[in-house]
Amino acid sequence: MGDIEFLLRGNGKIIIGNGVKLDSNIRLLSANDATLEINANTNIGKSTVINTGADITIGENVLISGNCYIQSSSHSIKRDNIIKLQTHEHSSISIGNDVWIGANSIVLKGVKMSNGSVLGANSLLNRDTEEYEICAGNPAKKINFRN
Numbered sequence: 001m002g003d004i005e006f007l008l009r010g011n012g013k014i015i016i017g018n019g020v021k022l023d024s025n026i027r028l029l030s031a032n033d034a035t036l037e038i039n040a041n042t043n044i045g046k047s048t049v050i051n052t053g054a055d056i057t058i059g060e061n062v063l064i065s066g067n068c069y070i071q072s073s074s075h076s077i078k079r080d081n082i083i084k085l086q087t088h089e090h091s092s093i094s095i096g097n098d099v100w101i102g103a104n105s106i107v108l109k110g111v112k113m114s115n116g117s118v119l120g121a122n123s124l125l126n127r128d129t130e131e132y133e134i135c136a137g138n139p140a141k142k143i144n145f146r147n
Contacts, residue, residue, distance in 0.1 A: 005027040014036045020044075036056050039059050056072050059098070069107070117134070127139070
């Protein structure tokens with residue numbers, strides 16, 4: 001749609017499959033040796049940010065609503081050094097096929113969203129989901145399963 005920012009740092013790679021739709025004001029960043037892979041027929045909503053310090057794979061037919069944040073790294077927080085001088089910790093994210101991530105949600109490093117799972121709007125996901133699980137909240141908890 002427009003205003004799409006692609007940033008590569010180090011040996012980062014971004015791979016976008018056929019039929020992927022990107023709304024406006026999206027930022028896709030891949031750093032280190034990480035790969036951001038967005039597979040076929042996935043839609044990413046307005047003002048979403050995906051930061052890849054470790055690999056992020058997004059399956060086919062995924063809906064990522066607007067204002068989402070998907071981040072495969074976090075800042076170290078050890079006491080022996082000021083935070084802004086510390087390094088980042090990285091861990092891959094895997095988002096399966098037929099997944100829906102609701103608006104204003106956050107997916108943190110190390111998470112696996114299984115096929116068919118749903119993350120409700122305004123949620124923070126810091127754990128793996130089961131297939132077809134519906135979860136929501138901060139932190140996200142299982143609510144039900146798709147039927």
